[in-house]
Amino acid sequence: SRNIPLSQMWRGSWCSLIPTFGAVLDKILQLEVRSDDVFLVTFMKSGTTWMQEMAWMLLNDLDYEQGGCLHLTQRSPFLEAQGTRPNSGNEIERCNTLSSPRLIKSHLPAYLLPQQIWEKKTKIIYVGRNCKDVIVSSYHFIKGVGYLSDSNLEDYVNHFIKNEIIYTSYWDHVLNFWKIRNEPNVFFVTYEEMMRDLQGVIERLSEFLDKPRLKDEEMQKLLEHLSFDKMKENPQTNATANIRSKISNVRENFQFMRRGIVGSYRDEMTPALQAKIDKWSAEKLSEHGLTEEDIF
Ligand code: A3P
Numbered sequence: 001s002r003n004i005p006l007s008q009m010w011r012g013s014w015c016s017l018i019p020t021f022g023a024v025l026d027k028i029l030q031l032e033v034r035s036d037d038v039f040l041v042t043f044m045k046s047g048t049t050w051m052q053e054m055a056w057m058l059l060n061d062l063d064y065e066q067g068g069c070l071h072l073t074q075r076s077p078f079l080e081a082q083g084t085r086p087n088s089g090n091e092i093e094r095c096n097t098l099s100s101p102r103l104i105k106s107h108l109p110a111y112l113l114p115q116q117i118w119e120k121k122t123k124i125i126y127v128g129r130n131c132k133d134v135i136v137s138s139y140h141f142i143k144g145v146g147y148l149s150d151s152n153l154e155d156y157v158n159h160f161i162k163n164e165i166i167y168t169s170y171w172d173h174v175l176n177f178w179k180i181r182n183e184p185n186v187f188f189v190t191y192e193e194m195m196r197d198l199q200g201v202i203e204r205l206s207e208f209l210d211k212p213r214l215k216d217e218e219m220q221k222l223l224e225h226l227s228f229d230k231m232k233e234n235p236q237t238n239a240t241a242n243i244r245s246k247i248s249n250v251r252e253n254f255q256f257m258r259r260g261i262v263g264s265y266r267d268e269m270t271p272a273l274q275a276k277i278d279k280w281s282a283e284k285l286s287e288h289g290l291t292e293e294d295i296f
Contacts, residue, residue: 010111013172014163024082025112027092031079033116036101038123038209040076043173044107044166045137046129047191049256052076052105053237054202054226055125058211059101062218064225071236079106107167110176121185123208126177129191130296131170131281132265132274135160140258142166146249157273161280171284178295192296195262198223228260 017025040055042048049072056075057067067075077098082091095104106113117124129137139156142148142165148156156165163169181188187208194201199219206214214222224230231237240256258264265274278292285291 010176013109013111013176014169015109015112016163016166016168018166021080024080024092028079028112029115031092031095031114033114033120033122034100034102035120038101038103038125039113039117040103040105040125042107042127043134043170045134045141047127047194048105049237049239050194050226051125051127052103053231055205056103057222058206058209059103062222068236071242073239073242076103076105079104080108109173123185125187127189127191128174128295130292132269132277133262134170135277136265136268137258144251144254145243145247146251153269154273157277174295175288190296192262198226228257232257
């Protein structure tokens with residue numbers, strides 16, 4: 001990938017955005033990037049929050065005290081959220097005033113991120129997650145926060161594969177980063193790998209962030225802190241209450257920390273629906289000489 005200009009790799013990529021993004025896109029593209037910034041980029045519902053807590057802890061030398069009294073959304077801004085959701089803060093302004101090192105979360109595709117990232121070779125962490133779990137997780141999320149009326153999962157899949165859901169095209173998003181995964185400033189990981197070997201991911205990420213190797217007891221404490229159950233009961237990482245307080249139509253049964261497993265699509269999608277997505281994915285990936293197994 002090194003010989004191909006990045007701009008060429010992204011030609012033809014698609015991203016569906018909500019109209020209010022237009023107002024902030026220029027500001028995002030022009031954001032002043034600092035040399036020690038770390039960007040955490042994912043397609044939505046790919047394990048962003050899990051990785052965000054891990055990366056924040058490593059970047060801040062395991063500061064459980066600060067992490068225990070400030071919500072993750074306060075410690076790490078969500079770049080494009082500015083003005084796009086009811087009562088969301090001015091995230092770009094917050095980025096500008098936040099002390100370093102900044103951990104900035106975004107679901108935007110590569111070519112809509114601050115341009116200086118590519119000039120300064122700023123560190124980027126990218127988390128990918130298999131397509132069918134992303135669809136199931138995002139369906140429950142978007143429905144749960146009241147942005148999908150009576151749509152069922154099958155309708156949602158049809159919109160998703162036609163790139164009509166926010167942030168789609170899913171495959172363009174993942175492939176943009178898959179192609180640059182070996183660049184020294186890019187840390188590419190999957191939700192599936194985090195599930196298989198969280199300790200290995202923490203070790204690899206520490207090295208990427210130029211942090212010293214964790215002692216055994218530090219590692220054990222961090223692994224426990226990052227477990228699904230602990231993050232679910234932790235008010236500073238579980239965003240359920242935060243989202244309920246900000247969005248008025250949230251459904252009664254909405255849970256931000258939902259199942260936290262690989263393969264939840266298996267008992268939530270009919271075999272026919274799974275096959276439809278698999279066919280669509282295989283076609284898209286074959287254009288790049290890839291299969292899903294190459295990535296996840
Ligand atoms: P499910 O809806 O499949 O349960 P994001 O942070 O990108 O919005 O991703 C949310 C998904 O990550 C949800 O998936 C959520 O349950 C899962 N998740 C969050 N924290 C996790 C953790 N500590 N361990 C495993 N999965 C986690």
